[in-house]
Structure formats: structure tokens, C-alpha cells
Amino acid sequence: MSLIVQKYGGSSVADLDLIQGVARKAIAAKNQGHRVVVVLSAMKGETDRLIRLARSASPDPDPRELDSMLSTGEQISTAMFALCCQAMGEKVKSFTGFQAGIATSGPHSKARISGIEPARILTELAKGRLAVVCGFQGVDKAGDITTLGRGGSDTTAVAMAVALSADVCEIYTDVDGIYTTDPNICSDARRMDRISYEEMLELASLGAKVMEIRSVELAMNYLLPIHVRHAHGGGAGTLITQEDPDMEKTPVRGVTHSMNEARITLLRVKDEPGVAARILQVAAKAEIVVDVIVQNKSASLEGEMLTDLSFTVPAPEYPRTMELMKGLVGELQAGQVVGDDQIAKVSIVGAGMRNHAGVAAKMFHALASEGINITMITTSEIKISCIIEKKYAELAVRTLHDAFGLAGEPGGNRS
């Protein structure tokens, strides 16, 4: 008998029919002999409705009051789940974040779970009953209701699974697992049976928005397996777990891309310590997240070493960042600020690439063979990202997916 935490997102509980389906799934798992705790998001659309309502009252709503309003979304979806179970003859109690013992710290709308005291949940499990818990919310030391931010229900589910020493946390969503790349771009994208925490983190941060990134980090810290599955299909899904030797045989596991970036370059700044720091300081103060940073030696002017410094920011921050950097031209004696928002980032991810030489070379060669120019490169232990022209993004994804044999190669885990 396992202890399973099941999490269903907003689109999986969007209406009564769907909630009934989810209730049947949870009851089925219980009837198989498992102890089951369900974590739910608000019914799809409800959070947006409440935000609109709050904004009608105040254009910049107080986060404490907004959190109190938003938390009602899960309070309703979990009660509806309990009522559906009841109508099926199953006794279930719903628990708000507070009732489930979910303590948080940090600011409203971006709170972090600081601890869980799941006494009431354990009582229900001991009685042989299901329990359903509001995702996305908790209560801080002052007794105020806090929310964890968008996607926070994943974090609730994983943290609850850790607190209960669950065997697995099942994340039910509207896709049937983690794919080697975006199936909308690459028709032969393949669902992976397994993926390591590290790979998932790189894929999540790169835009494969299946899982909330904090929840994967948390699961990794406690070695809690996460099982990503389709909420209303019956597929095998993808298990996010520790690396295993099999995974290393395939150096590259997935290809991701992001179109939502812009590049800014300061031309001919002094090549001396502190210049890059100053630029990043200005960006950080404006709360602009800088992603890829590359510094290239440039021309020498009257004996002085000069350099070009490029970095990428989220596309919506592009105009603001350009203004800020233009304000630095004088201070840094930079030659000029240029920018480009017609870029994309394509990345390959794989825990196995640590032990495989030549992965980067193979990537660059594959892109070059399609005439795709790389303007920036950044690497981590298990990831290589290239900035390219936006118009080549989809071609680059398909090219790399093919080059690394991700589509149903022999010995692969095609489902």
C-alpha cells in the first residue's frame, strides 16, 4: 500500500463533469489499496475572474486582500470535489491551506511554504478516507492567508507529499507527460518515460511549462518521485526521478526553445573589472532578469582594451532595458547600445552530456548545416543554449531533435 499525493490543475477541474472524473480517479486509486491525498487548483477561469473583480475595486489591489480573495477559488474547487465524492458514496473532507497545516513565509502572492503540520490529513488517512487540500495557499505567522503564486499548487502537492513521506506525487495535467521537444513544432516529439530532476529543471526553466520549477527542486531535495500524467487520459506519463545509469546512455534528452527574449549589446565598453557588474546592478535594481551574458573582446582604441557586452532579457522588458542602458552610455564611456528582439533561444538538455564529449560540436554543426547562425552561446553541466535569429527557431528545434536521434530511436522508451 502506497501513500500517493495527486495534484490536479485548474483545467482538470474546470467544470462539474471534470471534477467528477477527477473524483472517480482518486477513489479508484484508494480502492486499489492506496492512501490518497488530493491537491486541487481553482476551477479554470476562477482565479482570473477574481483578479478582475479585485482590480475593479482597486487598480493596484493590496496583495493581502487579493490573496484572501484568490484563496476562495481552491476552497470552492476542493469542496466541490468532496461533494462529488459524497454523491458517489465516498466520505471526504476538504481542507483549506490553513486547515491542512500549511505554514508560509514571505510576501503575499509570492509566499513560500515554510512548513506543514498535516495532523488533520493524517487523521483522515488513518480513518481510511481520502482528503482533499487547497493548493496554492497557506497561512503566515500573522494568521493571514497567503498564496504561492501561479503554479503554486504543484509546490503544495510536492510539499504535502514530502510532509506525509508519500511514495509518489502524481501531477495530473492536460498533457500526457514530458516530451523530448514541443510536439507542435516537431511532429515526432516523443514522450519520455523517465527524466531526472536536473533535466526537468533545465527543461522547465526553458519553457516546457508542465511543472512549476520550485516544486521540482523541492522533490529533488527529498528524492520524492514525481509522476506527470494526463488528468483524463490513461497513459503512462513521465516519471521525474533520480538519474539512473540508463539515462546516461542518451547524452541529449530534450530540445527546448524560447521566443520570448531580446538581446541588448553595449558596444566598445572598457574591458575592466566592474563594468559588467555595473550593468547587471542597474538591471537588477529595475528587477529585470538577465539570462544569457556574453562578453567579447572588441577593437583596441588608442591602446585601451575595449569589449562588447551582450545579454538577453525577457522580451517585455526590452524597451525599458534599452532606456536604462542608454542612460549608462556616458558613465561607462560605451560606444553605443544596440538591441534585437527578433531572437530565439534553442537549448539541448541531458544529464548524460556530462560524460559525452562532442555534444556541443554536434549541436553547432547541425545548426550550421541548415545555415543557422549562432550569435550567443551559454552552457551548463547538462544544457547548451544558443541564441539564433527568431525566424529559424522551429527549424533549429527540428534539426536538433533529429540530429540527436530523439524521435523513437532504437532502444528508446517510446510509448
Added chain:
Amino acid sequence: MSLIVQKYGGSSVADLDLIQGVARKAIAAKNQGHRVVVVLSAMKGETDRLIRLARSASPDPDPRELDSMLSTGEQISTAMFALCCQAMGEKVKSFTGFQAGIATSGPHSKARISGIEPARILTELAKGRLAVVCGFQGVDKAGDITTLGRGGSDTTAVAMAVALSADVCEIYTDVDGIYTTDPNICSDARRMDRISYEEMLELASLGAKVMEIRSVELAMNYLLPIHVRHAHGGGAGTLITQEDPDMEKTPVRGVTHSMNEARITLLRVKDEPGVAARILQVAAKAEIVVDVIVQNKSASLEGEMLTDLSFTVPAPEYPRTMELMKGLVGELQAGQVVGDDQIAKVSIVGAGMRNHAGVAAKMFHALASEGINITMITTSEIKISCIIEKKYAELAVRTLHDAFGLAGEPGGNRS
């Protein structure tokens, strides 16, 4: 400087405009130097919407889950109030029943307030801020959210006022005070400036549905003045308070009526102890509330004393009660069961009638002079009720209102 608890009902916070109006009213009271705590109901229609939603999931929703859902209504209205205040430059925090320290006991959907620990409210008041509290809800010993039943926000407001030792509890509603009778029936019905707790209790239980009856009882126990006022008008309203000598000068203060009754008579039952008790026992077991009871000597049959026993029940219970009583005919050796659902109850209420002889005689005479036959009479210290034919109900109300000089008599408190 007074401490004022203001309560606004659902129709007073039905939309954003109305909530803004209510926020302005509360802020104005604070700016006059008062400490102000606001208690709100859910926005009008929201509670019904949530009940429909719950019933869609389960035809007979679990009361615990229903309470959890319904409590979100006030959570949203109070947050909206706080946001409106914020947009007006005023700092306010909203508090759920739990956060406001409202402890309850008793069953879900009909819980009673067992105590209030208003530490957080006092903190806000000490900071010179408004506080807004969810009406209608609290939390029980288990930590579950409970509701007080329809109209429970009045009870929240009065209980909070008592806990805070407030000077007055202002109940804002969609009428501008308590009237001598129903203005829809009697065009010269007059708003009363003052009324005693006892009179208000009799008027409330008779159908003048301005105040929730439990809240008046509670206020009476603590001698807390209640001020009933129009939410969006500026009138003087009605102060519910202790009897004062002036009130006694007018023996009758108000006339009420109820059309929602039915009479059942058991003809020729034995006139012996235990018969009436048996009938009421059967009704009580079926949770039927019996109101007026009258027993009349009837014919003597073969030396045995027989009696007719009549009582009234709420009209919706009429068919069920008839069936139950027909089932008793054999056991009680009653002659027959007859009933009539075309009846009405008219009542006169006044604390002063204790000291005035002839009030009852004047009432019966006034009705007789209009050809209205009285079939049952029941009296209390400060109330006399008559059961009459339904078709005469409005005429009876106007006749009594006139007979006791309630319409703007000289020296009255017509506004």
C-alpha cells in the same frame, strides 16, 4: 469617541458601486472620530449561486463542505470593501470569521457563536484603522468553518459589538427603520424612532423581517443598543434599546400579520391530560413547529367530556400535518380532523400594554366592527394575536393600525 460596529447586508453590497458607497459611509464615521468595525454579508446573489453550485455536485450537500463554500462569499465581499477603502486612500484589513476570533459551536449551517477573541480587531483599532469582518461565519473547535445560517451576519455584528464593548451596533439594511406596520398594506405606517428589545422580538417573530431574532436577544442580554438604518439613505432609523417610560404611554406600538399559517382542528377528542401533549409530541417528532394552540370544550357524549383542539402550523407543513393527525384519530378516539389553510394571524405588539387594561377588548371590538370573525386568540405579556380569515388580513391590519392611533398621532415620533 464611540466604538461603532456597522453591519451591511447583502443587498447593500450587491455591486461595486454599492460597496464603494458603504466604504465611504464607514470612512465618514471614522473621520468623525469614531472607532469603526464593519461586518459584511456576501454580495447579494452570491450565496444562492454557491448553493446552486454545491447542489449540482450533490443533491444533499454535506453541510461541512457547503459551509466552506458559502464562507467564501463574505471573504470576497470584505476583501472588496478593503480594496475600495484602499482606493480611497484608507488602510483597512479584512478578517475572516477565523481571523476575527469568532468561535462557534453547534451543527454546520446552524452554528452559534460561542465566543469571540477579537485580538486582531483590537490591534487594528489601536492603530487608528478600520477593520472589516466576514459576517455569517466562524470556526468550530475542530478548526472547521461554520456558518450561522441565513441572517447570521446580524448575529456576528451584535456579538462582535458585545465582545468589543461597542457603544452601538448599526444595522444597515434596505429599509429606513422599523415601522408600526407593513407600509405596503397601510400607507400611513410610521417609522418608529425607538423600540424596546421585547417589542422588536415580538415584531421580528411575527414577520417584520428586518432583524435576525437571535441578534436582538443577544443585544438585549447585554443591553447593547442596535440602530437600524437605511444603507444608502440618510434617515434617522430606529433605535432598538431598553424600554423607557415614554414608550409606555403608547400601549400598542406595532401591528403585524402573517399569511403563512394553517389551522388544524381535532374535533371531539377526550378532554383529559395527555391528549394535547400526545398531539404536540407527534408534531415535534416530525419537526413541525406548532404556533397558536387553543382547546375548547365541546359536546358531552354519553357523559364523557370531549373537547376540540386546534393549533396552527406553517402553511408548507399543512398537508404533512393533516396526514399525521389523521393517523392519530384512532389512537385518540377523536371524532374528526379538519383543517383550514385560508387563515391569517394579525397581532398587536407593545411593551406598554402590560399596564393598560382594555387593549384586548379594543382589538376585538375594532375587528368586530369591520365584520371580521376571530377564530383563535393567543396572548403574551406584550402581544395579542388573532387568527382570522385570510381574505380579511389587510383590512384587519389597517383597522388595528387606525384603532390604536399609530399613524402620526399627536406627540408621536413621525419622522
